[in-house]
Amino acid sequence: MRYYETLRYRVQPAEFAEVVLAFLAEEGFDGFLEEEQGYTLASRSLHSEKMTSIGDIINTLPGKLEWTSERIPEENWNLAWEQSFPMVDIGDSIRIRAPFHPKGSSREEFELEPDMAFGTGHHPTTYLMAEALRHRSAGKTCLDFGTGTGILAMVMLRFGAIHATAIDTDERAVQSAKRHIHSEKLGKERSQILCTSALPNTAFDLIAANIHLNVLVEKLPEMYARLKPEGQILLSGILEHQEKSLMNAAEKSGFISTFKQSKKGWVCLALEKLNKTP
Secondary structure (H helix, E strand, O other): OOEEEEEEEEEEOHHHHHHHHHHHHHOOOEEEEEOHHHOEEEEEEEOOOOOOOHHHHHHHOOOEEEEEEEEEEHHHHHHHHHOOOOOEEEOOOEEEEOOOOOOOOOOEEEEOOOOOOOOOOOOHHHHHHHHHHHOOOOOOEEEEEOOOOOHHHHHHHHOOOOEEEEEEOOHHHHHHHHHHHOOOOOOOOOEEEEEOOOOOOOOEEEEEEEOOHHHHHHHHHHHHHHEEEEEEEEEEEEEHHHHHHHHHHHHHHOEEEEEEEEEOOEEEEEEEEOOOOO
16 A cells, blocks of 8 residues: 655744755655644655655754654545645735635636645745746747646646646656646647656747756756747746756856746746857
8 A cells, every 4th residue: 555654844943944845855755835833744655665764854954843744545645635735826816726625716726636746836936936937828838847736837828828748757746737737728739748757859938847956957958958049947946055056057058047036945047048049
């Protein structure tokens, strides 16, 4: 039987919170939800007996953590996740909600089934990316690299993308993304969802990648090759102290930064080709 592991924690002093989150993400935790009184709920799939135990992870982290953990069988996961899934408002025009939340608002509403795939909008990076994509997707051919639940591809389509390709290496995430993206108007006709780590061999106007720093750095040359001369890539999944490392790699790949926005220690960057000649 497959299990998920939840971790509910609070970091003292608070300035270590983002560093702790980055460490946990490297150990397979995602779906970070901020709760009351400074607590955060995170989770990971226990896909291997060789995974580092929570106790051993905690012992390597900076600061002092108050924490509890629980293992939950897969069939009970959605019920547990549902109980911790509030609605999310992004900017002044986007709302992300689950099917059990009330419908009806002046915002564009996106409905997501609570599950383990990363990208519910609760994390600052998803928030930043969705807000940035709202202003950049119209009339574009787009790629959502590391799609998770498919929320960023949904935002692309809702705000005018001609076509959105969504890729992820996790088959469970791909199935989640298909379900969500196909719920959009003409979603099946205007999208392609693939289980792969390789970027499709086509040219895009806009590439969005909300993933870990090491993956971003590795894939920058490939993204450069797949981006049209006047195109743009949006990157997040990086902490403020990681920005310099990313930009060093980006400049070596031929990119310049044209936009930056931060939220709770996380950064969203827009990059364009330095040499735009085809």
